Amino acid sequence: MCLTMSLSAMAKELTVKTDVFPVNSVRLGDSQFLKNQQNDIHYLLGLDADRLLAPYLKGAGLQPKAENYTNWENTGLDGHIGGHYLSALAYMYAATGNKEIETRMDYFLGELQRCQEAVGNGYLSGVPGGLKIWNEIAEGNIRANSFGLNDRWVPLYNIHKIYAGLRDAWLMAGRENAKTMLIRLTDWMISEVSKLSDDQIQEMLRSEHGGLNETFADVYGLTGNKKYLRLAHQFSDRRMLDPLLKGEDNLTGKHANTQIPKIIGYKRIADLEGLEDWNRAAAFFWDVVIGQRSVSIGGNSMREHFNPTNDFSQLLLSEQGPESCNTYNMLRLTKMLYQTSDDIRYMDYYERALYNHILSIMNPVQGGFVYFTPMRSGHYRVYSQPQTSMWCCVGTGLENPARYGEMIYAHQGGDLIVNLFIPSTLTWDNMTIEQSNHFPQEPSTDIIIHSKKVRKMAVKIRKPWWTDGIKVSINGTIVDTKTEGGYIVVSRKWQDGDKIHVDLPMHLTAMSTPDGKPQYSFLYGPIVLAAKIGTDRQDGMYADDSRGGHIANGPQIPQNQMPAIISNADDVISHLTPVSNRPITFRLTGVTLPQYEGMILQPFYQLYECRYQIYFPVYSQQDWTARSEQLAKEERERQALEASTTDKVFCGEQQSESDHFFMGQGSWNGSDGGTHWRRTRSSFTYKMNATEATKLRISAFRDREPVLLSINGHNLGMFNVGNDGIITTEIPATTGTATITLTAAEKNQSPRITEIRLCK
Numbered sequence: 125m126c127l128t129m130s131l132s133a134m135a136k137e138l139t140v141k142t143d144v145f146p147v148n149s150v151r152l153g154d155s156q157f158l159k160n161q162q163n164d165i166h167y168l169l170g171l172d173a174d175r176l177l178a179p180y181l182k183g184a185g186l187q188p189k190a191e192n193y194t195n196w197e198n199t200g201l202d203g204h205i206g207g208h209y210l211s212a213l214a215y216m217y218a219a220t221g222n223k224e225i226e227t228r229m230d231y232f233l234g235e236l237q238r239c240q241e242a243v244g245n246g247y248l249s250g251v252p253g254g255l256k257i258w259n260e261i262a263e264g265n266i267r268a269n270s271f272g273l274n275d276r277w278v279p280l281y282n283i284h285k286i287y288a289g290l291r292d293a294w295l296m297a298g299r300e301n302a303k304t305m306l307i308r309l310t311d312w313m314i315s316e317v318s319k320l321s322d323d324q325i326q327e328m329l330r331s332e333h334g335g336l337n338e339t340f341a342d343v344y345g346l347t348g349n350k351k352y353l354r355l356a357h358q359f360s361d362r363r364m365l366d367p368l369l370k371g372e373d374n375l376t377g378k379h380a381n382t383q384i385p386k387i388i389g390y391k392r393i394a395d396l397e398g399l400e401d402w403n404r405a406a407a408f409f410w411d412v413v414i415g416q417r418s419v420s421i422g423g424n425s426m427r428e429h430f431n432p433t434n435d436f437s438q439l440l441l442s443e444q445g446p447e448s449c450n451t452y453n454m455l456r457l458t459k460m461l462y463q464t465s466d467d468i469r470y471m472d473y474y475e476r477a478l479y480n481h482i483l484s485i486m487n488p489v490q491g492g493f494v495y496f497t498p499m500r501s502g503h504y505r506v507y508s509q510p511q512t513s514m515w516c517c518v519g520t521g522l523e524n525p526a527r528y529g530e531m532i533y534a535h536q537g538g539d540l541i542v543n544l545f546i547p548s549t550l551t552w553d554n555m556t557i558e559q560s561n562h563f564p565q566e567p568s569t570d571i572i573i574h575s576k577k578v579r580k581m582a583v584k585i586r587k588p589w590w591t592d593g594i595k596v597s598i599n600g601t602i603v604d605t606k607t608e609g610g611y612i613v614v615s616r617k618w619q620d621g622d623k624i625h626v627d628l629p630m631h632l633t634a635m636s637t638p639d640g641k642p643q644y645s646f647l648y649g650p651i652v653l654a655a656k657i658g659t660d661r662q663d664g665m666y667a668d669d670s671r672g673g674h675i676a677n678g679p680q681i682p683q684n685q686m687p688a689i690i691s692n693a694d695d696v697i698s699h700l701t702p703v704s705n706r707p708i709t710f711r712l713t714g715v716t717l718p719q720y721e722g723m724i725l726q727p728f729y730q731l732y733e734c735r736y737q738i739y740f741p742v743y744s745q746q747d748w749t750a751r752s753e754q755l756a757k758e759e760r761e762r763q764a765l766e767a768s769t770t771d772k773v774f775c776g777e778q779q780s781e782s783d784h785f786f787m788g789q790g791s792w793n794g795s796d797g798g799t800h801w802r803r804t805r806s807s808f809t810y811k812m813n814a815t816e817a818t819k820l821r822i823s824a825f826r827d828r829e830p831v832l833l834s835i836n837g838h839n840l841g842m843f844n845v846g847n848d849g850i851i852t853t854e855i856p857a858t859t860g861t862a863t864i865t866l867t868a869a870e871k872n873q874s875p876r877i878t879e880i881r882l883c884k
Contacts, residue, residue, distance in 0.1 A: 136398035141466040142534045142541065144459060145550060148218040148296070150529035153547030153560060156729065157528045160486045161219070164525035167491045168212060169224055170510045177235045179203035179250025180286075184239035195514040195669040200277030200782075203250015206232075207285025208519025211292040215526035218296040226297075233293060236286075237301050246312035248286060248305060251279040262316050266328050270379060270793065271778040271786075273331040284334030284385075285519065291342050303346065310343045314355055322358060329361045332382045332778070335453075337361075337389030341396055356393050361386050368405035373412045376432050377795025379778050380425040381516070384413075384453040391460045407461055413454065414473055419499055420635045420645035420652050420738065421484070421728065422477025423451045428779050429800065436637040440739055441683070443676050445498040451481045452520040459531060468610030471543050472589045472650075474531055478544070479564070480652040482524050484729040485517075492666070493521030495674035501737040502681030504662045512669040533557065539582040541611065545569045545628065555579060564630070564651050564727070565707035567591075571624040579618045584611035585626055590649045595627040632710075634696050642693055642742040646700060646725060648708050654728040655712070655720075657681070657735040665733060671783040680766065681735070682759035684752050687712075687720035688741040696742055700725065712740075716748055768883040771813035775877045776800035784810040790868075794876070801825060801876035807867040810880065814855075814862035817882035822851035822866075827875035832867040845875050855882075 152158040178188035179202035192198040197205055213229035216222060240248040247255070257274040260266075267274050287309060293302035317325055340356035343349075364386050367374050375383065387409045394402035416433040418424045423446025425431070426439040439445065455474060462470035485494040485505075492507030495517040508518045533550045534541040540557065545564075550557040554575065561569040571583070587594060587610055594612055596605050599622060605612045614624065630649030637643055646653045663678030689699055691714055700710040703724065710725045728738060743751060774780040776793035777800050788808030794801055801824070802808060820833060824845045833840040835855050843851045855862075862882070868874040 136396075138395045138398050138400075138403060138464045140395075140463050142463050142536055144463060144531060144534045145552065146218065146296070147215060147527060147529045149551055150219070150532055151549045152219075152529055153549065153558075155547045156483060156488065157525075157546055159488060160483065161216075161525040161528060163486065163488065163491045164212075164522065165216060165220070165222060165225065167510055168209070168216060168522060169228065170491075171209065173209075173228060173232055173235075176203075176206040176209055177232065177239075179252070180206060180236060180239045180248065182252075183250050183254050184242040184248075186239060186242055193511070193514050195512060195671070195673070196516075197514040199671065200252065201282055201514075202252050204282045204285045204516070205514050205519050206250060207282075207287070207289040208522055210236075210286070210289030212522035212526055214289070214292040214296040214299075214302075215523060219526045219529055229293065229297060230299070233299055233301055233305075236290075237305060240305055240308060245315070246308035248309050248312075249279075249283045250286075251276060251282050254279065254283075258316055261328065262319060264320060264324060266320075266324060268328050268330040270330065270382070271332060271782050273328065277782060278332040280328070280331055280333035280336060284336045284339065287336065287339040288334075291339055294346075306339075307343060307347065310340060310352060310355070313340075314351060317355075317358065325358050326362060329359065329363075332379070333359065333361075333386075335385030335389050337386065338392045341389065341392040345396055353393070353396070356389065360389060360393065365390060365402075365405060368409055369401055371408055373416075373433075375412065375417065375430040377800060378430050379428055380430050381428065381447060381449045381453060382778075383409075383430075384450060384457065388453060388457050388460065391457060395460065395464060403464070406457065407465070410454075410457060410461055410470075416638045419446060419637060420476075420647065421446065421480040421497065422454070422473065423447070423481045423497060424454070425450055427774060427777055429777060429795075434639050436639045436641065436643075440499050440501070440637070440643065443498050443500055443503055443680065444496045445500065446481065447496060448481070448485045448494055448517040449520045451477050452524060455482065462531075466609060468586065471531070471586055471610075475544055475588065475650050476647075476652075478528075478531075479650055480728055484731075485521060486525065487732050489732070490666070493518050496676070498676060499739060500680065501683060501686040501739065502657050502735050504665065504676050504678070504735045505732075506664055506667050506674055506676045507733075508667050508674070513667045513673065514669075515674050517674070532559070536584075539584060541584045541586070542571060543586050563628070564649055567628045567630045567649065569626050569628065571626070573618045573620070573622045573624075575618060575620050580616070581618065582613050582615040583618075583624065584608070584613050585624075586610065587612050588628070588650065590630055590633065590647070591628045592631070593627075593629050597625045599623055600625075632697050632700060634693075636693075637739070643739045644689075644693075644696055644742060645739050646697075646710075648710070648727075651708055652728045652738065653708070653710065653725040654731055655723045655725050655737045656731055657686075657737055659734050662733070662735065680763070682756070682763060684755035684759055685717070686737060687715040687717045687723065688743055688748060690714050690716060690745050690748060691742050692744070693742060715740075716743070716752070765881075765883075770815055770817045770882045770884060772879060772881045773810050773812065774800060774879055775802040781810070784812055786810055796825070796876070799825075799878055801878045803874045803876045804866065804868050805873045807865055809863055809865045811861050811863055812880070812882050813860075814858045814882050815860060816884050817862075818854060818857065819883040820851075820853050820855050820864065821881040821883055822877060823849055823879040823881075824851065825849065825876040825878065829872050829875050830869050831874045831877070832869065834865045834867070835862050837863070837865075842869065 174190040178192045181188040217225045290302045290306035293299045337359040344352035391406040427444040487507045494505045532544040556574040558572040633647045634644040667673040699714045703709040790806030791804035791808040
């Protein structure tokens, strides 16, 4: 039984205006959503539970039954997928009632319980050498940076996953042992930080820590014990919260998915305590991210960081586009804001992100999940494999299909709300609501009410932003309706078998990037359209277990070889014409390159295992002639550099540095104008692939301070940054992995280093 409502009934809560039905009340009908959900069940059951449990048994001093998975699961983030896995099992069992999933969940919980009991103090985690670092932290020895804590890879982020997994196993599947373990683990954390001041805890929170404030607030909601609410406040990062309370946007350059779970926590605390200012802060964050920092598919970030709001050019060039985890978490925040505001904007975004990003990140044939969705024209995506890929976006990817049903329906008292047009069946209050359609291929839906008794209620059907002229008929007769708060409302006494038919005519929309530049993505209704460009040289499309295996590092098509549209912004939609007998399919004409004239645009979520184009620049003929020459020059230079590169590090960026085993002393990172950097008063190192490399190339801000460079302990000399912001030097011939060290001059600091490359 789903126990979501157990988190309510606190004294000063914000008013919940709309109650969303939990997934155990909804079963999906025939659609791509159902197919993905079934594929996800196979993926979940294909994973070896004992390998995912291995880090927890090791952390408890017990003999593991199998070895850790590789990839992120044995290079420092050991155990994080196990927490996601438990959440996914709990949600999938609630969403489907699948008995194999239930059996796997109960086995997983039983093994976790054995681990917690073996430790004895409530601790439960897979963090390597966790007991040692937690003892250091408890004594006030805190060494925190954005992606590390006491020489471990984000252990707070890691342990948050098992907190969330235990919570979900209780709330979604009603497992009492999960609730007991969750409370014991939270009591352990209270003891862990009991000797620390609030300032020390805030210092600890410099390290990525997921949504710990949310889960601690949830434990307060479960128990009513205010010690857990105090813990939730202690784990709320004031560096992020305070500017939001003032309505200040300082997100540029920040690691996006470090921040979003924090905001979910602020919102959860606001809901439980009735904190209107914290609620406004969360809503302000949502407005900024969705309105100014997201692309058409509903995703955000470039190389995992928030890009500048006034320039999306680098995002549209990067192979590391919006991260799936970000959108997973933005949908969670959206749900919470919708429930207490009744604002239809939240549902409009939810639908767009669900269809165009979340639905599209799963390979519908092979299975597997996408980490980055490049917005770069002509590029492609990489898909995880069950035995090799243990990224964060695999964790959230496992959860997504089990959550597909949670926002389709809602209710306000005894009135039914239909928010999403996804084939499904809702069981509620002695009624069954059946929704059937071929949406979005056919712009309509049917809603049938099954009830043994006559039922008087209002049925409220969301009126999306993308439709005009909605028509509603009941049992074949068109009826008059009224619109309230963005919903078409039909009130009457409903009898068994009454059928509501809703026509939802769709139209084309051209959506530019938030910076307002003339580069457009096309939507038909809520569906983002894209062109299939080809299938060649998708190197690493099925990921291996390397640290960078989630990145599509194959050849990049020069952007001057990708089509743009010759038009003006006011007339750009006229370049699309529908293809007969092919729903949601259009031809694009008036493009710059003859070979692409008449190219086909179709729903992005239908494309997989291919190169694609989502955004199309728009030029006048005169501008295109000049710009194409400049693009060609820029692309030749960039392609030449990329072709010669054996490895590269984006300094100050969390994942890039983690993938290259950063270590440093007296070092710190920052961001200026959206460009990340790292500098030091001592030294820092990376491990990089040096095979065939003959040059070291450093990019930096034009600071005056020199820096000493060395490779594998061999000093290359002291260097100053050139006027072009570049340092280059020859290196000794080497193969395999090389350690690159940057050291500040004595009694000085290094320049702000932005990028390091080894080149052939």
